[in-house]
Amino acid sequence: MLGGRTIGYFLGGLVVSVSSLAFSLGGSSYGAEYVGNSGCKCHMGKGCYEGEEYKERLHSNTWEKRLKGTPDAENLECLKCHATAVGEKIAEAGKKYLPNVQCEACHGAGSEYKKLKENYQGKGKDAFKEILKKDPIEARKAQYDAGLVVAGINGPATVKEQCLKCHWESKDDKNKCPKTDKVMDYKEYFKKDDHRDNDEIDDVIKKMSPDDKKKWAALLPKDEILNSPLKPKKKE
Numbered sequence: 001m002l003g004g005r006t007i008g009y010f011l012g013g014l015v016v017s018v019s020s021l022a023f024s025l026g027g028s029s030y031g032a033e034y035v036g037n038s039g040c041k042c043h044m045g046k047g048c049y050e051g052e053e054y055k056e057r058l059h060s061n062t063w064e065k066r067l068k069g070t071p072d073a074e075n076l077e078c079l080k081c082h083a084t085a086v087g088e089k090i091a092e093a094g095k096k097y098l099p100n101v102q103c104e105a106c107h108g109a110g111s112e113y114k115k116l117k118e119n120y121q122g123k124g125k126d127a128f129k130e131i132l133k134k135d136p137i138e139a140r141k142a143q144y145d146a147g148l149v150v151a152g153i154n155g156p157a158t159v160k161e162q163c164l165k166c167h168w169e170s171k172d173d174k175n176k177c178p179k180t181d182k183v184m185d186y187k188e189y190f191k192k193d194d195h196r197d198n199d200e201i202d203d204v205i206k207k208m209s210p211d212d213k214k215k216w217a218a219l220l221p222k223d224e225i226l227n228s229p230l231k232p233k234k235k236e
């Protein structure tokens with residue numbers, strides 16, 4: 001079963017981090033399908049992720065801008081970095097890929113997570129929100145069990161490795177775009193792309209007991225970014 005979970009882009013790190021956190025590995029997430037950005041709409045409104053602002057980002061329109069209407073529009077060699085879910089299970093019938101670098105390119109196939117948010121344990125649409133407030137640690141586990149990708153937990157060992165799937169730090173790197181030599185400056189790039197929010201769950205964490213705070217910290221992988229205190233971006 002574990003093998004199924006590692007299919008896709010995100011290899012390594014998984015077995016070690018999951019078992020060391022003693023998560024229960026429910027079978028449900030293995031069949032998760034890619035639902036596309038519209039499936040992530042809880043996060044697309046003002047106040048959470050970027051909403052309209054997201055559409056301005058390079059990730060969100062890189063297929064349209066770089067490949068659409070060119071002979072490379074369907075070129076798998078290009079789609080692996082300029083699109084999402086190439087060769088994976090996509091919910092919408094007949095699709096071979098989702099254009100652009102969508103949420104699920106980094107956060108994993110979302111269908112199981114979406115179900116959980118819509119009807120957690122069969123208790124209706126507000127149940128998951130409630131559990132986020134009452135027991136964020138339980139909520140976190142449920143998210144991970146549904147296959148939500150966070151670097152170091154369900155995914156590559158670090159956020160940087162996650163980026164290096166499509167970016168490169170040296171001009172000699174083999175995993176590189178044939179159309180540009182521009183290298184990634186990781187810290188700069190992360191800053192530009194940082195969209196961590198400061199929502200209900202972050203408020204709950206602040207109020208946790210020292211013991212629970214420790215448990216919470218144990219749920220985060222050792223990563224220079226993920227271990228840094230959550231600093232929400234100021235909305236200009």
Ligand code: HEC
Binds near residue numbers: 080166178
């Ligand atoms: C390994 C991942 C990867 C592959 C494979 C890849 N690209 Fe890219 N591409 C990128 C990234 C990342 C950038 C932006 C680099 C940056 O700004 O740091 C980019 C930038 C571009 C640009 C803009 C270049 C410029 O002048 O700024 C074009 C056009 C492009 N890619 C087309 C293609 C085409 C066509 C293919 C297939 C033949 C392809 N890419 C394959 C990752 C990739």
Ligand code: HEC
Binds near residue numbers: 037044102196
């Ligand atoms: C290029 C990779 C990438 C893409 C694309 C991406 N994210 Fe993220 N996202 C990250 C990373 C890295 C983090 C920080 C690590 C973490 O908290 O998971 C993050 C964090 C988040 C968080 C905060 C999680 C928390 O618990 O604080 C939310 C919410 C989120 N992303 C939603 C989205 C949505 C919605 C989209 C699509 C519109 C999206 N992301 C697209 C990489 C990405």
Ligand code: HEC
Binds near residue numbers: 058080159192
């Ligand atoms: C699925 C492939 C993919 C992944 C994973 C990915 N990127 Fe990208 N990224 C791209 C592509 C393609 C572009 C080029 C967009 C364009 O110019 O068309 C890009 C462009 C960018 C840019 C804009 C560059 C500029 O000069 O403005 C930033 C910033 C960026 N990525 C940050 C990140 C970070 C940080 C991560 C890891 C958390 C990441 N990316 C992961 C594919 C990816």
